[in-house]
Amino acid sequence: QDQADNGRLPVAYLNNPAPAYPREARRLGQQGTVRLRVLVTAEGRAADVQIAGSSGVTSLDEAALRAVRRWRFTPARHGGHASAAWVLIPVRFQLRD
Incomplete structure (x- = not known):
């Protein structure tokens, strides 16, 4: 079912800072994408990562x-009220040439 059909709005990212690239990983040329499962509270905080x-x-x-x-x-909304929700967030570490 489409989220718009049941009055639900998904979690939205705000303008959050990118993670610091670990110095040793940078030196070794290590790259990758981490997929995180995050419980976003009704207050918009990451309660569990x-x-x-x-x-x-x-x-x-x-x-x-x-x-x-x-x-x-920005927390998920259901029926006009903020609610906690789990989201998957990819965090990509990529070195630039």
């Missing part, structure tokens, strides 16, 4: 966890 898919690099995974725990969101 879990790794749904590792980048394969521990330092990148940890940097993503640290950053997203501090992020703020």
